[in-house]
Amino acid sequence: MTTATADRPVPVERHRRTWPVLVALLVINALVAAGGSIASTSGVDGWYADAAKPDWIPPNALFGPVWTVLYVLMAVAAWWVWRDVDSRSARLPLVLYGVQLALNAAWTPVFFGAEILGGGLVIILLLEVALVATIVAFHRVHRRAAWLLGPYLAWALYATTLNAAVAALN
Helix, strand or coil: CCCCECCECCCHHHHHCCHHHHHHHHHHHHHHHHHHHHHHHHHHHCHHHHCCCCCCCCCHHHHHHHHHHHHHHHHHHHHHHHHHCCHHHHHHHHHHHHHHHHHHHHHHHHHHHCCCHHHHHHHHHHHHHHHHHHHHHHHHHCHHHHHHCHHHHHHHHHHHHHHHHHHHHC
16 A cells, blocks of 8 residues: 555545544544633633623623534544555654643633633744644645644734733733
């Protein structure tokens, strides 16, 4: 079997054997999402409800659906890299994916749980650096996977403006 690249897909028979990895990535992302949800519940209903916020903040009900879509796109992008790229070439992109996911998981308990707004800002800025590095690394090996991370980067940049504004206002 030949090695696949971003321009040459893996044979269909191999795709059938990779679904468990997609499910695992979806579960990992769901665990990060669930951890964020648990960590943010007390903050959203507590101190954050009374905190000064910028005018451009969306309703709280929007965050769950947006993050659900983003986590699915993230998992599919990582799966494509794992599935379609030889393991040596996929190693760095997938490590960077793990780094940005860990920073993603760290932000919510710091910002909402511990109420460390400046610390949350530092984490989200580091997340964006890791995410840009992940997108660049994905683009080198699988262009479509990199594009799937675009909405996540846009949302992270927007979330940074919210984090910075809440930190400045409080």
